[in-house]
Amino acid sequence: MLRWRSLHALVLALWTGCSLSAQLVVGTALTPAQVVQGVLLGPGVTASNIQFLGDPDQLGTFIGVNSNIGLDSGMVMCTGDINVAPGPNMQGGATLGGGNQTGDPDLDAIIAPYFSRDRAVLEFDFIATGDSVRFTFIFASEEYNEYVCTAKNDVFGFFLSGPGINGPFLNNAENIALVPGTSVPVQINTVNIGAAGSAGGNPANCAAADPNWQANSVYFVDNANGATVEFDGFTVPLVAAAQVICGQQYHIKLAIADADDTVFDSAVFIEAGSFQSNAIDVSTQILAGGVDSVLYEGCGEAELILVRAGLLQTEDTVFLSTSGQAVAGTDYSAILSEVVFPVGVDSAIVPISALQDGLPEGIEQAIITAITQGDCGADTALIVFYVDDAPAIDILMAADTMVACPGDSALVQASVSGGFGMRQLSWNTGLAAGDNAAWVSPAQTTTYVLSVTDDCGQVTAVDSMTVTVPEPDPLVITAIPDTLVFCPESPVLLEAVVQGGTPGFQYAWSNGLGNAPT
Template structure:
């Protein structure tokens, strides 16, 4: 047998075909514990043909497709065969592949009760106990046989059965067991006679919607994966359980009429959970391209009444207790569902991955320099080319809104700016916000939407001037002297030459902190939007220094006749002379006496 296997592998590796892989290295107990059941099942009292299952047997092995797509329907699991499980390995190049029925003539009484199995020759029987940790048992299986199709509807029909016994179970087999290997939506047990498409695969049909024709051993190039001539599609065995009670399962298959023309059952996903499949609101069991910023709802479709929902994200419990949750972050989300008395009956998980942001460019604000008035017209607010950058414009739908972010995200008609109105766009206030909605519409895209915004601002043409209450201040004035301005806000003040104490923000001057002299002051408004920079006409301010003390005039002044008249003398600097005590105009020229005594 090994030589035949090696030759077949060599031949078909040259043809590029993928074959079924059979691994017989594990004991039967190890296969049950690590391959057949999941964490919801703790098997005990495992036996094979009524003997302890602590050794390897050729009838029970692990199968795998090795990641290659095949027509089997299951990618891995446990195979239970009438004889050597290696017969399952493709291609289908024999009309009736057979090996000796290892285990001799072990006969299972329950198999003999299945119609057509009265002449049972040998059996392969795997049994174990388990405690129901939930309310429903489920597993997937495929029955395959070399007796397809030619021995359909005959007395040479290999048989199999999954016999479940325990609390709440009532059936015709030993320990009141029932056979849960049934044709879907019926109480009909799966056998070759009641699931086939006739002896030549062309009818009459007996539940043939669940039958797969794998050739008759003459077309190995067409049927490269599996040796068996025919097999069922993936079927599901299930039964209700009483949580916390102990049950017994017998997985059995047998040769009928002879020990040739081998058969097998492939089994996967033996678990105690309700059939649960988490879906997002796109109907996906896994979403690796969720749109950034999108809220996704994950549905369990399990009724909330009488059930307890425990949700996790990346293995950490999250505070959600309903049958569905809404998420906005990526991660592995899972739900465990329990009955009110703490019995777990369902579990599933779903991977959500959010995409990065669209590769669009944030548009700049648009500024307009205009005469300030209650209406402003912008030549255009269309920034689509800037926003898309190097992206293909035919793959994106770009629309503009003037109402709100929410309207733009939802694609509402409210606030939508018609494309023709993007040019010569008019607003009544001096500023506004435009939201831009960018939606994927190209091939192999997911319709993701991103909304960005920019401002439109109207600025008045800069005008105005500045002045002060006086043109002359003395240095003994200590209070700030405010500026009077008709210019636009947002600028700064400056003066020349240096020496003037000037607040550049408010324009106020403090004479007492300034040096005496003449100063030119202007107000500077920087460029705003499309409006150029502007400076007001200069205003002139003089600061006069004040003497440290009152001037002292040398008085009286006496002259003799014919003396040369000398000017009056006083100490101090920057003095002004007056002809009268009150009023008049001061003069810096020292006066001379006109009356001679």
């Protein structure tokens, strides 16, 4: 199986006009087949013969990123209308739709002698490429916390049947919705707040379901005053998993129902793309020096994230190889040829650094191939990213200028663009760092040099502007020669001759003789 991944986005179809407000968002626009094929399934699994039993509004999709449900998105199935799910939690026992008396025999077996009502059942055949399957789910109910430890509660189950499975339910199915690390089914009486409810709860009923029921409260979220989800309580994300034989056909039945009545709704949420086999899911996360799937040389840092599915009971090895225009070890850091997953470990991180090779090569594609070898053959995943030269920094400096006299003011300014991230501006003359414009009053001709770097730190742009201060010829004053007069108060013409300097002279004679040159 070959899978490409450079940028993965899951789009859930919701009703027209729905907005992503600060709460859980649900929608019923998809068919059951679209829910399974487009939302539920992840890598390593193919599905067929998809069927849904229930009212159309009992099955749909959800977006939980702005809620406290614990999953970003996926499918939701409810004992009533799924539109009961969005918060805030304004009711202790919300019910929307429902009223269907039809139940399910496997659910009846769990809650006997009571009967299931308002059943919703999504089932399909599937073939896995690995030796196990798993998916992530949450169970939520309006019967929390009042009906904890009562004799009857809403019920759900994930019933798996097929080769090698010999369980107590129809078609020898087994229920894989279990409390972590146990064979105990997840129910209101096995995963809850850890105390009997106010509506006739008896701790003995919970103890009969699981002697360790109070310890299971670590898997429970009390949502009594929740702002984004209506249900009074729900589990943390849990994993349903089972061993299978790769290449063989199995059947899964996802079922939920009210117990004996048709009120106080409950629901199961299953994470988008989490129904998967032992495939390796590969993605990248840029940490610094990049945008989207592009890393810049000399500063780009990213992580290659490998996540494996399955039961994690054995060691597993992923083999990595590289291809593309960008060369590992030259354009980006060398990549390990294999990554080993120890028992119980489901993820690994491989660091990637874009290297500065000093060559103006432009953008280059890099491909990392991850291969796992399973019983049914190899599973291959590809991750694509790009290595590019750090973006240039452009400086447009104002034209050189001249002032009339030393100390006159002039505006030094520059327009700066390009680069990556924040830019840092530095002047050679003591102007404030970071400023791209300043008034200056130089006493002599001065060149103002601006240096600009960015967050990448691989490129420095430099430009300058000169403010010229004129240097006139020396100012020389020549007066007429001394003059001899024979009579007191005889008029004499005094004259000063100026050479050099800058025109616009000002004269000052001693003895108050005025300010003219003669």
